[in-house]
Amino acid sequence: MSKLELKGIHHTFSGKKQRVPVLSDVTLHVKEGEFVSIIGPSGSGKSTLFHIIGGLLTPSGGEVWLDGVSVTGTKGLISYMPQQSSLFPWRSIEANVALSQEVAGVSRSAALDKAREWLPKVGLGGYEHELPHVLSGGMQQRVSFLRALLSPQEVMCLDEPFGSLDALTRQAMQSWLLNIWEQNKRSILFVTHSIEEAIFLSDRIYVLSNKPAQVIEEFIVPFERQRHEKVMMDPKFHELRQHIQSLLRQEILS
Incomplete structure (x- = not known):
């Protein structure tokens, strides 16, 4: 099927x-x-x-x-990943990653824990508390993809x-x-x-x-x-x- x-x-x-x-x-x-x-x-x-x-x-x-x-x-x-990274500039990297899970009903603490677990796996360890403007375009797209990947859909x-x-x-x-x-x-x-x-x-x-x-x-x-x-x-x-x-x-x- x-x-x-x-x-x-x-x-x-x-x-x-x-x-x-x-x-x-x-x-x-x-x-x-x-x-x-x-x-x-x-x-x-x-x-x-x-x-x-x-x-x-x-x-x-x-x-x-x-x-x-x-x-x-x-x-x-x-889950959807657009042409631009569409990250919220006022949210930290980990908070941007956690967003899709929060929208799906996962608790904020659990969503942040999952984001922190995954960010090092995609080469973004150490950037958890930074804002998106610190990252290059490719790094921002990694964040956007990870946000989509961790959504439950x-x-x-x-x-x-x-x-x-x-x-x-x-x-x-x-x-x-x-x-x-x-x-x-x-x-x-x-x-x-x-x-x-x-x-x-x-x-x-x-x-x-x-x-x-x-x-x-x-x-x-x-x-x-x-x-x-x-x-x-x-x-x-x-x-x-x-x-x-x-x-x-x-x-x-x-």
Whole structure:
């Protein structure tokens, strides 16, 4: 059984003068412990899809299923990591990490204990009482990911979490994310604009069309776990990247 399943999702935004179709019959799934990426042209509705999964938007059509139950329009069932770290500047690092647990009903003391346990594991030991502005962009994203990881929801939706980082930091964060994920194997749905990032991280990749978005192809990534950066030198990696790039180019030019 899939952990998360989207069945025929349609969505249209209604403005004062026109209706704008954004999603058209999007069907996809994420199995338990699976890392799945979505990639598509800019403006193709990827973030809208996450808002629907998280219950912030009710789709114009279709259903969201979680653990075999229809949960369309229900909030609080996934953990979410946005494009920016979205840390509260007045809260300490440990308090930012603890926030998702507190919202879920865990006592503040227990949530802080869990944050203190985990921060050294992600290379942030010694920063527990600092404020976010002290940290680099990559370190702030670690805090944001850890906050999502420690929330009780089993499905994590990551919305271009490394898009604002420089190339070297981004590559380091990709390896870091894989290392942490392989220790926990949460179910992850990951949005990215980077084809290389999607292939390196994922078990499967869905490629979306231009708006109104629909799935135009699904790829199974042919590399075993645990995965290391040397996989990027594999000819199969380049073949898959070129295939996906060709699909996206056709969508952009169409």
